[in-house]
Amino acid sequence: MSAVPTGSETYAVVIPSLGRPSLARLLETLADQDLAAGGAVPLEVVVVDDRRGADLPPLDLPAHAGGPVRAVRGYGRGPAAARNRGWRSARRSGATWIAFLDDDVELPRDWAGRLTRDLASCAPGTGGSQGRIEVPRPADRRPTDWERNTASLEQAAWATADMAYRPAALEAVDGFDERFPRAYREDADLALRVRHAGWQLVRGERRVLHPARPADALVSLRVQAGNADDALMRRLHGPRWREQAEAPRGALRAHLVTTAALAAAASGTVLATAVGRCSTARAGRGLLGAGLAVWGVQYTRFLARRVLPGPRPGDDRFASELARMGVTSAAIPVAAVRHRLRGTIRHRRTVPWPPPVRAVLFDRDGTLVHDVPYNGDPERVRPVEGAREALAALRDAGLALGVVSNQSGIGRGRLTTAQVDAVDHRIRELLGPFGTWQRCPHAPDAGCTCRKPMPGMVTAAAAALGVRPQECVVIGDIGADVEAAHAAGARSVLVPTPQTLPAEVTSAPEVAATLGEAVALVLPGRDAAGGRR
Numbered sequence: 001m002s003a004v005p006t007g008s009e010t011y012a013v014v015i016p017s018l019g020r021p022s023l024a025r026l027l028e029t030l031a032d033q034d035l036a037a038g039g040a041v042p043l044e045v046v047v048v049d050d051r052r053g054a055d056l057p058p059l060d061l062p063a064h065a066g067g068p069v070r071a072v073r074g075y076g077r078g079p080a081a082a083r084n085r086g087w088r089s090a091r092r093s094g095a096t097w098i099a100f101l102d103d104d105v106e107l108p109r110d111w112a113g114r115l116t117r118d119l120a121s122c123a124p125g126t127g128g129s130q131g132r133i134e135v136p137r138p139a140d141r142r143p144t145d146w147e148r149n150t151a152s153l154e155q156a157a158w159a160t161a162d163m164a165y166r167p168a169a170l171e172a173v174d175g176f177d178e179r180f181p182r183a184y185r186e187d188a189d190l191a192l193r194v195r196h197a198g199w200q201l202v203r204g205e206r207r208v209l210h211p212a213r214p215a216d217a218l219v220s221l222r223v224q225a226g227n228a229d230d231a232l233m234r235r236l237h238g239p240r241w242r243e244q245a246e247a248p249r250g251a252l253r254a255h256l257v258t259t260a261a262l263a264a265a266a267s268g269t270v271l272a273t274a275v276g277r278c279s280t281a282r283a284g285r286g287l288l289g290a291g292l293a294v295w296g297v298q299y300t301r302f303l304a305r306r307v308l309p310g311p312r313p314g315d316d317r318f319a320s321e322l323a324r325m326g327v328t329s330a331a332i333p334v335a336a337v338r339h340r341l342r343g344t345i346r347h348r349r350t351v352p353w354p355p356p357v358r359a360v361l362f363d364r365d366g367t368l369v370h371d372v373p374y375n376g377d378p379e380r381v382r383p384v385e386g387a388r389e390a391l392a393a394l395r396d397a398g399l400a401l402g403v404v405s406n407q408s409g410i411g412r413g414r415l416t417t418a419q420v421d422a423v424d425h426r427i428r429e430l431l432g433p434f435g436t437w438q439r440c441p442h443a444p445d446a447g448c449t450c451r452k453p454m455p456g457m458v459t460a461a462a463a464a465l466g467v468r469p470q471e472c473v474v475i476g477d478i479g480a481d482v483e484a485a486h487a488a489g490a491r492s493v494l495v496p497t498p499q500t501l502p503a504e505v506t507s508a509p510e511v512a513a514t515l516g517e518a519v520a521l522v523l524p525g526r527d528a529a530g531g532r533r
Contacts, residue, residue: 008120012042012091012093013044013045013066014083014086014090015101016083016103017059019049019051020213023103027061031064032109038116039112039113039114039116040115041066042067042095042099045065046070046090047061047069048073048083048086050074054449070507072086073487075483075486077487077489078181079176079182080176080180080181083100083186087165088175089506096166097164098164098165098170099164101162105209111206111208118131118164125200126200127165127166127168127172127197128164128169129202130202132205134208135211135212142311142312144310144317145321150212153210158188160187164204165194169197173193173353177353179470180232181229184223185232188233192245220328227250230250230343231342231346251336252336256337258334261291261292264291265295269284269288271288272284272288303326303329307322355468359461360394360474362404363474364424366497366499367495370383371477374414376416381426385515386514389516390519400435402436402437403424404438404481405440405457407440408441411443412443452480452481452484453479453483455484473492475515479494479501479507482494482508491510493512493522494508496513
């Protein structure tokens with residue numbers, strides 16, 4: 001695959017991944033596209049490694065999969081945050097579209113050609129184009145419940161298994177809402193917000209294959225956690241969100257009836273054991289019987305709905321599928337109601353995305369003051385140009401300020417704590433007060449959770465200021481500052497210096513030439529010097 005993109009529409013591919021084996025297959029099919037019909041190659045392919053852990057081995061990625069392949073870390077914060085990390089990094093390629101793919105899809109050889117035509121046919125006001133999803137069914141038997149669940153993606157609206165967005169549309173709504181922690185509803189929420197921002201969404205002609213990935217016996221129980229995300233959708237978009245998002249109605253009402261019947265039966269059991277009060281005991285036995293009767297009817301209906309379309313007696317999957325359905329059909333209603341209640345309580349005060357910026361956290365050396373390696377002398381402190389004005393603008397806007405600084409000189413034995421204290425005191429004298437000052441004194445090999453790029457200082461600073469990490473912006477001069485922000489869930493702005501590596505600039509979501517310009521990104525109503533525009 002060596003053709004050069006043609007026409008005015010170009011695209012980059014963003015793939016969030018947990019390192020599953022299916023990723024290799026996706027990249028293989030992406031590299032094996034037939035471009036004879038005029039398809040374009042991606043300007044780049046950004047794989048967001050969303051595995052959890054600090055010392056993970058890098059993903060085994062090819063150097064080229066149609067376009068050059070680049071990996072960035074996602075830190076296990078979920079697909080919404082991973083896609084945001086990917087598209088914000090990929091937009092620096094200059095692509096006019098960002099094509100999102102899931103790491104468990106496979107691309108037919110004509111996918112790139114069809115995508116190119118889909119994008120070229122979009123009007124200027126079209127913000128997104130959806131591909132068609134095909135889920136292969138087993139040829140020798142009826143599909144299992146999990147396979148049918150996967151097959152429902154064929155009717156899903158605006159699913160990011162294959163969805164391309166203009167960067168301008170993503171920027172208009174600040175990308176995916178990172179409060180959706182699972183691969184569920186985050187794509188529907190984005191589509192609604194993009195539409196509300198005035199963009200149109202269309203369905204294209206390209207298609208992808210989405211095989212049902214292997215799953216254990218309790219997968220249908222675990223996915224009930226998505227009911228908490230339904231509560232978030234209702235909070236953000238109102239009671240008619242399903243109609244707006246073209247999402248089918250779920251089974252929550254039936255699950256509520258089933259759970260209420262179980263609760264009634266449990267209450268009846270308690271009352272039936274009442275001592276000395278025959279009328280109470282009789283009422284309890286009646287309530288117990290009624291509750292069990294309603295539960296039995298509901299359970300039988302739910303079980304039949306899940307079993308009858310599935311494997312038949314004689315199929316190799318029938319016995320195991322029947323056992324799974326029997327157990328999970330009893331547990332799912334209670335789990336669904338519990339997750340919905342949890343989501344309703346958790347999101348009762350949730351505000352629209354993005355949450356307002358309430359705090360700005362600064363790296364110290366190279367960002368607020370000129371970097372003097374292992375500086376223990378307050379007399380050598382020199383603020384960077386524009387630092388006073390930038391900080392004054394933020395204070396005038398009512399934002400909380402903090403510092404998050406690696407000071408490995410203490411752990412290496414090059415500096416004393418008293419020396420670093422003296423330098424920090426001098427910085428406050430020159431630049432004013434800060435609401436919190438977080439310092440990591442450890443050497444790089446100490447294995448601590450506070451040293452950037454770990455998120456410890458960012459989360460600690462947010463807690464000290466009484467805000468959430470999502471309400472913070474971290475401004476720094478190297479990739480470790482950007483990584484710490486993302487790992488904590490905060491926004492970041494990189495202000496490069498001669499010490500900043502080119503790769504750090506390339507992968508940074510937001511880059512500013514000066515500290516003043518960085519503050520202008522945080523306060524878009526002000527100019528770089530801090531004045532009103």
